[in-house]
Amino acid sequence: MADSKPRKIGVGLLGFGTIGTGVVKVLQENADVISQRLGFPLELVRIADLDLETDRGVNLDGVRFDADASALIADPEVDIVVELIGGYDVARRFILESIAADKHVVSANKALLALHGKEIFKAARAANLDVGFEAAVAGGIPILRSLREGLAANHIERVLGILNGTTNYVLTEMERTEEAFEIVLKRAQELGYAEADPTFDVEGVDAAHKLALLVGMAFGAELTYEDIPTQGILQMTPLDFELAAEFGFRIKLLGIAKCHSDEHGHEAIEAHVGPAMVPVRSLLANVDGAMNAVEVKGDAVGPTLYYGAGAGEMPTASAVVADLMEIAREIQRGGAGAVAPLSYLPEEIKPKPMVSADRIVHRAYLRFSALDEPGVLSKITGVLGEFGVGIESVIQRQTEMDHGRVPVIVLTHPATEEALRSAMKKIDSLECVGGPSVEIRIEEEI
Amino acid sequence: MADSKPRKIGVGLLGFGTIGTGVVKVLQENADVISQRLGFPLELVRIADLDLETDRGVNLDGVRFDADASALIADPEVDIVVELIGGYDVARRFILESIAADKHVVSANKALLALHGKEIFKAARAANLDVGFEAAVAGGIPILRSLREGLAANHIERVLGILNGTTNYVLTEMERTEEAFEIVLKRAQELGYAEADPTFDVEGVDAAHKLALLVGMAFGAELTYEDIPTQGILQMTPLDFELAAEFGFRIKLLGIAKCHSDEHGHEAIEAHVGPAMVPVRSLLANVDGAMNAVEVKGDAVGPTLYYGAGAGEMPTASAVVADLMEIAREIQRGGAGAVAPLSYLPEEIKPKPMVSADRIVHRAYLRFSALDEPGVLSKITGVLGEFGVGIESVIQRQTEMDHGRVPVIVLTHPATEEALRSAMKKIDSLECVGGPSVEIRIEEEI
Numbered sequence: 004m005a006d007s008k009p010r011k012i013g014v015g016l017l018g019f020g021t022i023g024t025g026v027v028k029v030l031q032e033n034a035d036v037i038s039q040r041l042g043f044p045l046e047l048v049r050i051a052d053l054d055l056e057t058d059r060g061v062n063l064d065g066v067r068f069d070a071d072a073s074a075l076i077a078d079p080e081v082d083i084v085v086e087l088i089g090g091y092d093v094a095r096r097f098i099l100e101s102i103a104a105d106k107h108v109v110s111a112n113k114a115l116l117a118l119h120g121k122e123i124f125k126a127a128r129a130a131n132l133d134v135g136f137e138a139a140v141a142g143g144i145p146i147l148r149s150l151r152e153g154l155a156a157n158h159i160e161r162v163l164g165i166l167n168g169t170t171n172y173v174l175t176e177m178e179r180t181e182e183a184f185e186i187v188l189k190r191a192q193e194l195g196y197a198e199a200d201p202t203f204d205v206e207g208v209d210a211a212h213k214l215a216l217l218v219g220m221a222f223g224a225e226l227t228y229e230d231i232p233t234q235g236i237l238q239m240t241p242l243d244f245e246l247a248a249e250f251g252f253r254i255k256l257l258g259i260a261k262c263h264s265d266e267h268g269h270e271a272i273e274a275h276v277g278p279a280m281v282p283v284r285s286l287l288a289n290v291d292g293a294m295n296a297v298e299v300k301g302d303a304v305g306p307t308l309y310y311g312a313g314a315g316e317m318p319t320a321s322a323v324v325a326d327l328m329e330i331a332r333e334i335q336r337g338g339a340g341a342v343a344p345l346s347y348l349p350e351e352i353k354p355k356p357m358v359s360a361d362r363i364v365h366r367a368y369l370r371f372s373a374l375d376e377p378g379v380l381s382k383i384t385g386v387l388g389e390f391g392v393g394i395e396s397v398i399q400r401q402t403e404m405d406h407g408r409v410p411v412i413v414l415t416h417p418a419t420e421e422a423l424r425s426a427m428k429k430i431d432s433l434e435c436v437g438g439p440s441v442e443i444r445i446e447e448e449i
Numbered sequence: 450m451a452d453s454k455p456r457k458i459g460v461g462l463l464g465f466g467t468i469g470t471g472v473v474k475v476l477q478e479n480a481d482v483i484s485q486r487l488g489f490p491l492e493l494v495r496i497a498d499l500d501l502e503t504d505r506g507v508n509l510d511g512v513r514f515d516a517d518a519s520a521l522i523a524d525p526e527v528d529i530v531v532e533l534i535g536g537y538d539v540a541r542r543f544i545l546e547s548i549a550a551d552k553h554v555v556s557a558n559k560a561l562l563a564l565h566g567k568e569i570f571k572a573a574r575a576a577n578l579d580v581g582f583e584a585a586v587a588g589g590i591p592i593l594r595s596l597r598e599g600l601a602a603n604h605i606e607r608v609l610g611i612l613n614g615t616t617n618y619v620l621t622e623m624e625r626t627e628e629a630f631e632i633v634l635k636r637a638q639e640l641g642y643a644e645a646d647p648t649f650d651v652e653g654v655d656a657a658h659k660l661a662l663l664v665g666m667a668f669g670a671e672l673t674y675e676d677i678p679t680q681g682i683l684q685m686t687p688l689d690f691e692l693a694a695e696f697g698f699r700i701k702l703l704g705i706a707k708c709h710s711d712e713h714g715h716e717a718i719e720a721h722v723g724p725a726m727v728p729v730r731s732l733l734a735n736v737d738g739a740m741n742a743v744e745v746k747g748d749a750v751g752p753t754l755y756y757g758a759g760a761g762e763m764p765t766a767s768a769v770v771a772d773l774m775e776i777a778r779e780i781q782r783g784g785a786g787a788v789a790p791l792s793y794l795p796e797e798i799k800p801k802p803m804v805s806a807d808r809i810v811h812r813a814y815l816r817f818s819a820l821d822e823p824g825v826l827s828k829i830t831g832v833l834g835e836f837g838v839g840i841e842s843v844i845q846r847q848t849e850m851d852h853g854r855v856p857v858i859v860l861t862h863p864a865t866e867e868a869l870r871s872a873m874k875k876i877d878s879l880e881c882v883g884g885p886s887v888e889i890r891i892e893e894e895i
Binding site: 346 | 471474475478479482483485486488583589590591594595598599600601602603604669730731732735736737742747748749750751752753754755756757758761763764766767768770771773774775778782784787788789792793794797
């Protein structure tokens, strides 16, 4: 407990869109439970946003609301600045300005932290200030706290999961309706599950941002999202879902990161975002719609999994306010920086090499678009054999002929990522194959 | 970060059985990552156990090991005492002795905390000391931290889950093998999944201990495990699993707690341990073997779920050492009691009434043992109708006749718990029925 009587802790909100409105609602509607847990109230002092007109449906009595972000940051009544602007440049500037003004920061901005996290955490540490960002990964799921504290006694061996609600919604619907990607995406946009420009989501970039943050916390590895090979869900077809079910799998867009140790104890990181097939009875396979789930395996604890809403007004606000409560406690106690933001002390976070493709081994589902002519199958399987890729089964779907091409599907035995890539490259160059071919990794040990 | 150079934090271990050995292994094998996250080491100073002979397979160089618990507690080099003795009286005495000696405490003893938690937390608070007990509920899963911090901004609406690994293992095996309870339990004992005396597990007492702790943290309600109606898994038969599958469900032993608010905002608690049917595609239905999972629904975050090993040497040790790390950080910072152990400040935790049985509504699977004579079915369904329990389907299994009795299964429409209980009581008193009948709650909104 605090030694002296707790003082009022003031919160300033930069950005008053969907999430900002959610934060106001949680602070107001749950003020009772927040005080009952903290022992003092959190007070929303001030909001800054360029849009002063839209009615957000919340009562702002006693809250100063204008378009002046810098005045908010400088306001002596504001102890913690919540950055919910999004994007890179302006958000980065305001966060650094807040730190310079001796304000703690809470942000839900995964894109910014995946790119400029190092700079921001360093500035905050130098000023003895906290940066909370639970809301940046998997929305309302307390996955960062779990990695940072609940599993802190473990060497983390892998972290993987469904990190993007939009793509999980689209994949779930494609499976359910057997419709094409474009049709399902359009409906998702109409229903508000996908944005007007869904590029960041469907190309896997958003998941890669989150995975980069998770990799830092799990393995103490410095990694930016550009290091992560990323594949989206644009190439998925109804046939893929049909065959996945036949083979006993479901298709999910996974962010996958593993820490490999060689015989000398040298660590290398595997990190990758892309569609994967997971066993139908696994928990991840049963995470449907816009929900997220993250699996973390530690050497002592074994596999654990965390599930919940990965986005949305109220779930994201739940995570933002949890950070506000933690930082407010620290302010009352006259401290900050109790727990390192990325779990490892900053000086322990080091660049670690990416693991080479010949050390990543898994089964795969490969789909080729082949000319409907004799000998094609033997050419494809011949190339796979040449690179040492064993075949478990081959399916040629004559009924799916399209412009004289038929899909050929190969389910492989375990093979290295290097062999798979090389074989696919050579197969794509065959005259009888109309590339690019599609690979879906089979992720079985979950 | 700490203001002064961190000092060494000493750990003393009371009880050197399976979990104690796990704690030693984690402290030794993961010393690197513990230091990289804390900025200083945790040092195992001393162990006390009556059994000084058994070889635990760990190196104890530099660790004092004897049978003198009181000397360990009094040792000035011990900052934190880890209680892993189990049971009530001795463990309680040692914990209170530790607090009196100004030592922080970590315990995995759910039975003790469910019974004497209030006394222990009060003593620790008065002495400005911390009590960590993450390992007491769901083993390695960081569920207590998630309730206390990650979801702290929420009114918690319900918390329910698979809280006992032994019973989940038995239920999973009964479903898989179609064998009787006694046969599967015997094999579970041989394989080490069940204890020689499995009473606490199979009768649901262990799950009720854990649920009592969860209820306190989730709803700020004072509740001991004796308040929780508890039903075990002894009455489950292969037929129940077969029919559950037919109806689209799987059977799990669930601890279920919900917070009901009436129109005046008065809160009442529903808490119950018993077998339940959950939809096959739900995450809880797919938690197999000895694993645990807890679902928490908050008003802002919506449904979330936490999955992992609920028991075992290393997973439990993972949780114990996470608590040690958190407390060690506090010691370095010269503080304690940052976060209230039961999430709500002690003065906010209040007795709340249990909700009355007429406000608990769910569908149910009922199994009666009926004489094979005309008119029985109409008598049973007649009584159900009399109490307003609607019937969705009725199955009479002639092939399962046993001593002249046949199982009659009724799947009900939603009904109050009160109506179900009253109807079953009256049906059990019919001459044509050989009681006691079996009720399995159908828990659909998960």
